[in-house]
Amino acid sequence: MEVKVHADILKANDVLAQQNRSFFEEHGLYVVNLLGSPGSGKTTLLERTVEACRSRPGLRIGVIEGDIETSRDAERIARMGVPAIQINTRGACHLDAAMIGGVLDDVPTDEIDLLFIENVGNLVCPVGFDLGENAKVTVLSVTEGDDKPAKYPGAFRKSRATVLNKTDLLQYTDVSMETVQHDILTINPGTRVIAVSSRSGEGVPDWVDWLEATANEWRGSRE
Amino acid sequence: MEVKVHADILKANDVLAQQNRSFFEEHGLYVVNLLGSPGSGKTTLLERTVEACRSRPGLRIGVIEGDIETSRDAERIARMGVPAIQINTRGACHLDAAMIGGVLDDVPTDEIDLLFIENVGNLVCPVGFDLGENAKVTVLSVTEGDDKPAKYPGAFRKSRATVLNKTDLLQYTDVSMETVQHDILTINPGTRVIAVSSRSGEGVPDWVDWLEATANEWRGSRE
Numbered sequence: 001m002e003v004k005v006h007a008d009i010l011k012a013n014d015v016l017a018q019q020n021r022s023f024f025e026e027h028g029l030y031v032v033n034l035l036g037s038p039g040s041g042k043t044t045l046l047e048r049t050v051e052a053c054r055s056r057p058g059l060r061i062g063v064i065e066g067d068i069e070t071s072r073d074a075e076r077i078a079r080m081g082v083p084a085i086q087i088n089t090r091g092a093c094h095l096d097a098a099m100i101g102g103v104l105d106d107v108p109t110d111e112i113d114l115l116f117i118e119n120v121g122n123l124v125c126p127v128g129f130d131l132g133e134n135a136k137v138t139v140l141s142v143t144e145g146d147d148k149p150a151k152y153p154g155a156f157r158k159s160r161a162t163v164l165n166k167t168d169l170l171q172y173t174d175v176s177m178e179t180v181q182h183d184i185l186t187i188n189p190g191t192r193v194i195a196v197s198s199r200s201g202e203g204v205p206d207w208v209d210w211l212e213a214t215a216n217e218w219r220g221s222r223e
Numbered sequence: 224m225e226v227k228v229h230a231d232i233l234k235a236n237d238v239l240a241q242q243n244r245s246f247f248e249e250h251g252l253y254v255v256n257l258l259g260s261p262g263s264g265k266t267t268l269l270e271r272t273v274e275a276c277r278s279r280p281g282l283r284i285g286v287i288e289g290d291i292e293t294s295r296d297a298e299r300i301a302r303m304g305v306p307a308i309q310i311n312t313r314g315a316c317h318l319d320a321a322m323i324g325g326v327l328d329d330v331p332t333d334e335i336d337l338l339f340i341e342n343v344g345n346l347v348c349p350v351g352f353d354l355g356e357n358a359k360v361t362v363l364s365v366t367e368g369d370d371k372p373a374k375y376p377g378a379f380r381k382s383r384a385t386v387l388n389k390t391d392l393l394q395y396t397d398v399s400m401e402t403v404q405h406d407i408l409t410i411n412p413g414t415r416v417i418a419v420s421s422r423s424g425e426g427v428p429d430w431v432d433w434l435e436a437t438a439n440e441w442r443g444s445r446e
Contacts, residue, residue: 037261037262037344038260038346038371038374039260039364039366039367041368068374068375068376069373069374069375069376070370070373070374072370072373072374091377093347093348121260121347121371121374121375122316123260123261123344123345124291124316124343124345124348125316125345125347141366143262143366143392144260144261144262147293147295148261148262150293150295151261151291151292151293151295151296151344152261152292153292154291154314168395169366169395169396172391172392172395173392
């Protein structure tokens, strides 16, 4: 009985995700669904991404922030002069396609090229809900420990890239970058692992290079 | 419709949680449900707790480990000579009372005084599922950032204590301990906030003092 209900929810979500996808496609928006644990550094990565993309044409960014409560993350992004929309899930542990569909009218489609959807901080539940995005990207901070990909493989299996964040703290931990990278690539051989310190800025250009190449590849495929 | 189904699931869980609670009560076990994000340091805190409790009478520990995949955490605990049971949720984002009920026959009730249930790494979903425990305790690592209690208030609202873990890394972050403590106590004025470094051992005695006092208080209330 429980399984049947769950399947129905996912089916409804898939219908709505397809509607979102058509909207994004129609407006030429490349959309990234950003996943990760609470505190993995998703919002700070977005702040660094906004800064780095200012000098690159075709990478004007907009952000939809998903949080259980508060509008802190959208305020952080809006302070940078970037369009930001906050969704409060009121307790729900993930964004779903209906929540995204409900705010599409507020997306300034003519002013942006890339839309980031920052999901609720949760390495598990958001994985199963398609929002209509082009790519999922997981943010994992090195301070979470090198056993996380093996213990929570779902997000890594479905992500086109993983940003290994907070590398500035690596030297103070026992974490092995080799183990993290090896385990992620074992789970998903086609994915890309990019080491970043959102604090020092190290690795941010690599991440934005990947983002630009991926968005351009998608644009090329549409022509 | 969705809301109704959700309510039914919780009702069934509450019935089973009550059965677990009767079992724990009958065997005189004090039970702690340990919550926190992936990588907040729950298992390492348990390792330090096991060590610290060896010299204290009446605090013999057993552990039930909840993980989506792998038996790594139970192996880490078992290596310390402590009874450890691993539950794999096979994708589910939280433990529920039925999963705990299913392993109670394996709990060596005569050999232990305290039972820790380490939940799936997830600051959101496990909060809503009573397992029959005496107390919830949330582990939050300082590297997750000082905005987490305000953004994810549920776990803090329901926890009798929060362990602020990884304080050895505090000096390398911009995190304000005052903000974290203030926000937790605003959400839940009756809770206790205990700063710990599971790595250096700093604060572990404070945490175990609290644990011992809480368990003794419960024992006193049963006599």
